[in-house]
Amino acid sequence: MIKKLIRSILGPKKKANDHTKPVVLSPKQHGIDPQLVSPNAIRVTSTLQEAGFKAFIVGGAVRDLLLGVKPKDFDVATNATPEQVKRLFRRAFLIGKRFQIVHVMFGQELIEVTTFRGASSTGAPKDEHGRVLRDNTFGEQHEDAVRRDFTINAMYYDPSSQSVLDYHGGIADIRAKTLRIIGVPEARYREDPVRMLRIVRFAAKLNFTIEPETRAPIPVMATLINNVPTARVFDEMLKLLMSGHALACLQQLRKEGLHHGLLPLLDVVLEQPMGEKFVTLALANTDQRVLQGKPVSPGFLFASLLWHQVLEKWTAYQATGEFPIPALHLAADDVLNAQTDKLALQRKIASDMRDIWAMQPRFERRVGKAPYKLLEHIRLRAGYDFLLLRCASGELNSELGEWWTAFMEADGSGRELLLAQKPKLANEGPPPKKRARRRSPRSTSGPGTSGNSNDTQDGA
Ligand code: ATP
Ligand code: MG
Numbered sequence: 001m002i003k004k005l006i007r008s009i010l011g012p013k014k015k016a017n018d019h020t021k022p023v024v025l026s027p028k029q030h031g032i033d034p035q036l037v038s039p040n041a042i043r044v045t046s047t048l049q050e051a052g053f054k055a056f057i058v059g060g061a062v063r064d065l066l067l068g069v070k071p072k073d074f075d076v077a078t079n080a081t082p083e084q085v086k087r088l089f090r091r092a093f094l095i096g097k098r099f100q101i102v103h104v105m106f107g108q109e110l111i112e113v114t115t116f117r118g119a120s121s122t123g124a125p126k127d128e129h130g131r132v133l134r135d136n137t138f139g140e141q142h143e144d145a146v147r148r149d150f151t152i153n154a155m156y157y158d159p160s161s162q163s164v165l166d167y168h169g170g171i172a173d174i175r176a177k178t179l180r181i182i183g184v185p186e187a188r189y190r191e192d193p194v195r196m197l198r199i200v201r202f203a204a205k206l207n208f209t210i211e212p213e214t215r216a217p218i219p220v221m222a223t224l225i226n227n228v229p230t231a232r233v234f235d236e237m238l239k240l241l242m243s244g245h246a247l248a249c250l251q252q253l254r255k256e257g258l259h260h261g262l263l264p265l266l267d268v269v270l271e272q273p274m275g276e277k278f279v280t281l282a283l284a285n286t287d288q289r290v291l292q293g294k295p296v297s298p299g300f301l302f303a304s305l306l307w308h309q310v311l312e313k314w315t316a317y318q319a320t321g322e323f324p325i326p327a328l329h330l331a332a333d334d335v336l337n338a339q340t341d342k343l344a345l346q347r348k349i350a351s352d353m354r355d356i357w358a359m360q361p362r363f364e365r366r367v368g369k370a371p372y373k374l375l376e377h378i379r380l381r382a383g384y385d386f387l388l389l390r391c392a393s394g395e396l397n398s399e400l401g402e403w404w405t406a407f408m409e410a411d412g413s414g415r416e417l418l419l420a421q422k423p424k425l426a427n428e429g430p431p432p433k434k435r436a437r438r439r440s441p442r443s444t445s446g447p448g449t450s451g452n453s454n455d456t457q458d459g460a
Pocket of ligand 2: 059060073074075
């Protein structure tokens with residue numbers, strides 16, 4: 001009798017493993033603040049609903065709303081086909097050939113609309129390692145839910161009724177701050193190894209714990225990431241590094257044994273005491289910028305991550321008698337070539353990195369017209385920020401960074417005064433007169449010449 005009463009209040013009991021019926025939560029139960037929902041996302045769901053379709057905000061946006069965080073973008077899931085969606089909006093574009101989605105634009109804001117994905121991937125074409133290559137069947141909402149990665153990413157929010165549909169216990173996991181993969185972890189990582197990187201990013205960003213069964217296979221399966229197209233790994237790495245929690249993400253990557261082979265040289269970099277300090281500072285700096293809403297350039301980020309590799313090779317080339325500037329270019333070539341296969345560094349990013357590196361010895365020439373010429377460099381700001389990082393990490397004496405700060409801020413006469421000043425560490429003589437082959441590797445503008453560190457130089 002009492003059981004019957006409870007059931008009539010709570011609705012029909014959902015079987016523990018029945019993922020075809022959602023638990024429906026009311027605003028009182030989920031507590032989402034409607035103010036945090038993008039009006040454009042609501043416009044999309046209500047337009048679709050008025051046309052007779054189902055439509056929900058889905059994925060990361062619902063997760064963030066439940067956490068009381070303003071989502072950075074909104075995805076919508078619907079049972080309308082991409083063509084049906086496109087017809088309903090003025091600025092809507094079909095994207096993707098194999099699995100079409102629709103981008104609906106409102107000014108700068110993009111709402112991504114996806115049709116519910118169908119049943120299991122068992123029949124989908126895969127590569128020899130089990131990675132799903134194509135996945136293009138439409139289906140029911142509960143099938144769409146089971147195809148998503150983590151329980152906290154598989155909830156649907158209907159702005160009109162303000163209800164949340166939860167198929168996989170996402171609400172409970174959000175409350176327990178737990179990351180849990182949907183389905184059998186090994187199978188899900190095999191289908192798409194990028195999920196291992198995603199989980200690390202979410203764990204670091206949200207400060208959630210990875211549930212033990214979800215976590216266990218990761219170190220064993222990590223190598224599968226090598227079979228994923230490099231462009232996709234690169235996109236995911238970029239998301240990770242630009243998440244505002246890059247430092248925490250990299251620490252988490254190491255903890256899960258995932259850092260090997262992603263940035264092929266990163267593990268080496270992190271193992272060098274000088275490199276570690278530099279990378280840590282660079283990432284902390286990036287995180288701070290992201291959290292303050294300032295732009296972050298991928299070129300600067302990768303230039304920092306790989307700087308100590310460049311530094312090591314730069315010194316080595318000079319030790320063979322190469323001049324500092326050509327030696328630096330050779331070092332940059334080596335490092336960039338080693339990275340391009342794995343990271344699919346886009347040309348623009350690689351050229352930004354090279355610019356930032358190539359500028360570094362020029363900061364050490366504080367005589368004549370050289371500093372004025374450098375002021376005109378299009379990437380002066382990035383090069384200067386990079387110089388400050390080198391000083392802060394102890395690679396260079398901080399006097400050099402301070403001098404440049406003063407020089408950039410000074411007016412004409414102030415600059416002349418600064419130029420007349422003798423650097424405290426007299427390491428910059430006049431520019432070499434003529435090329436004299438076989439100079440000492442510790443030449444004027446070599447790495448760290450004004451610095452107080454020598455652990456990357458010695459023995460090179
Ligand atoms: P954020 O945008 O904050 O980084 P997100 O969860 O929204 O996080 P997106 O990449 O925007 O991440 O993906 C949107 C949703 O699509 C996810 O929440 C998840 O439901 C689903 N999804 C994305 N990538 C995968 C994947 N590799 N496997 C399964 N589902 C995925
Ligand atoms: Mg998203």
